[in-house]
Each structure stands twice: as structure tokens, then as C-alpha cells.
Amino acid sequence: MPQREITVLTDVSLITCVVQRGVADPIIQAAREAGAQGATVNFARGMGVRERLGVLGVAVEVEKEVIHIVVSSEQVDRIFEKMYLAGNLDTPGMGIMYITPLEKAATYIPPEILNRFSK
Amino acid sequence: MDEVNSPKLITCFLPRGRGLPLIKILHEEKGLVTGNVATGRGTGTAGTTRHGTWIEVDVFDVMVSGDRADEIFKFIYEKAKIGEIDNGFMVQSRLSRLTTFSLPEIEEKSSEDQA
Numbered sequence: 441m442p443q444r445e446i447t448v449l450t451d452v453s454l455i456t457c458v459v460q461r462g463v464a465d466p467i468i469q470a471a472r473e474a475g476a477q478g479a480t481v482n483f484a485r486g487m488g489v490r491e492r493l494g495v496l497g498v499a500v501e502v503e504k505e506v507i508h509i510v511v512s513s514e515q516v517d518r519i520f521e522k523m524y525l526a527g528n529l530d531t532p533g534m535g536i537m538y539i540t541p542l543e544k545a546a547t548y549i550p551p552e553i554l555n556r557f558s559k
Numbered sequence: 560m561d562e563v564n565s566p567k568l569i570t571c572f573l574p575r576g577r578g579l580p581l582i583k584i585l586h587e588e589k590g591l592v593t594g595n596v597a598t599g600r601g602t603g604t605a606g607t608t609r610h611g612t613w614i615e616v617d618v619f620d621v622m623v624s625g626d627r628a629d630e631i632f633k634f635i636y637e638k639a640k641i642g643e644i645d646n647g648f649m650v651q652s653r654l655s656r657l658t659t660f661s662l663p664e665i666e667e668k669s670s671e672d673q674a
Contacts, residue, residue, distance in 0.1 A: 452650070481600050
């Protein structure tokens with residue numbers, strides 16, 4: 441049986457953003473307006489900031505939403521900034537985000553796009 | 560502390576329900592025990608879903624040593640049919656450190672003990 445080839449994407453990065461539950465949607469919207477093609481969100485719970493804020497900690501939701509967005513390395517800084525501003529991450533307790541450089545990514549690539557790059 | 564050489568993290572964003580069967584196949588056929596699955600929601604434009612539509616997804620990740628990364632990446636790609644439409648996507652990244660993990664030995668109970 442002939443070996444199937446895998447077409448992988450390089451020069452991609454993963455943006456991960458951990459915010460309080462309920463505030464992911466505007467951040468994702470900002471990312472999409474900046475050029476992100478999609479997002480994945482799952483729930484988690486966190487600790488740290490809430491415990492340190494004392495009485496003010498009641499304003500920080502323990503339940504979190506974790507947003508993952510894969511973007512090209514060309515776009516990553518711009519999308520990262522847009523997400524940061526949309527989530528008000530410069531406000532204490534609002535969340536954290538980071539970038540993970542990826543070695544490679546794989547997904548469905550429409551044949552017309554695949555043919556364009558294989559020429 | 561026992562650590563893995565050149566560790567890699569392979570993360571897959573799959574349609575809901577595909578994560579646990581993949582863990583089982585990786586354990587049975589590749590001997591891996593470091594898989595995790597979380598459930599989330601996802602949106603994208605590459606598949607047949609309408610732009611911006613949210614769907615349920617399984618976020619699956621597995622940690623492997625560097626010398627097995629390409630083998631496992633290719634294996635998951637083929638088993639999960641990542642290259643076909645609406646089957647999600649997968650990424651690989653480098654980890655700084657990874658400790659070894661193995662399952663404890665548990666004796667199988669005989670049918671007499673279970674009665």
C-alpha cells in the first residue's frame with residue numbers, strides 16, 4: 441500500500457488565554473476580527489489571585505474559561521494584543537495569556553489550496 | 560527524578576466523542592499512558608460548519624519523547640483522520656521538561672475472588 445503523505449503547517453503558534461468564566465466571547469470576537477480563523481474553549485478552575493486579594497477576591501470568579509487559538513507566526517503578535525485589550529488583562533485578576541511556539545500543525549486542507557502550494 | 564528526553568506535547572482538537580477511543584488505541588497499539596481528554600466548544604471556518612458556529616469538541620493531548628514524536632504524530636493523524644474534512648486539527652510543541660509516568664501494577668482478581 442503506498443504511503444500517504446501528511447501536509448503540515450509550520451510557522452504557527454498557539455495563543456492560550458485563561459480568563460474568568462463568561463468573558464471569553466468578546467476576546468474571541470476580537471481575535472476573529474484581527475484574523476484568527478477559529479477558537480477552542482474549555483472550562484477549568486483556578487486559584488492564586490483570588491486568595492491574595494482578600495475581601496476583593498470575591499469579585500474574581502474561580503471558574504475559568506481557557507481559550508486556545510492557533511494562528512500563523514505573522515499574525516500572532518497582532519492577535520495577541522487585540523485579545524489582551526479586549527479582555528482587559530492589565531486589570532488585576534482578569535486573566536493571563538501566553539504564546540506557545542508550535543513545531544507543526546495538521547488539519548484538513550482543501551484540495552484547491554493544496555494544489556496551489558504543491559506547484 | 561526520571562525525565563523524558565526532548566519531550567513533545569501533541570494536542571488534538573477533535574469532534575466530541577473521539578478523544579477517549581483515541582487514548583485507548585494509543586495505549587493498546589503504542590503503549591502510551593500519558594493521554595488526557597477535556598471537553599470544550601470550538602469554532603472554525605475550515606470545515607463544513609457555518610462560519611462561527613460553535614460545536615462540542617474533545618481537546619486531547621499526549622506527551623511523548625522526542626524520538627517517538629513523529630511516529631505518534633503520524634499515527635494519530637491517520638487514526639483520527641485529521642486530513643479529512645470536519646475531523647479537527649492537531650499541533651505539536653516542544654516541552655522544556657517532562658517526568659516519566661507509568662501505571663502501577665495491579666493484580667487481576669480471579670473469578671473466585673470476584674464471586
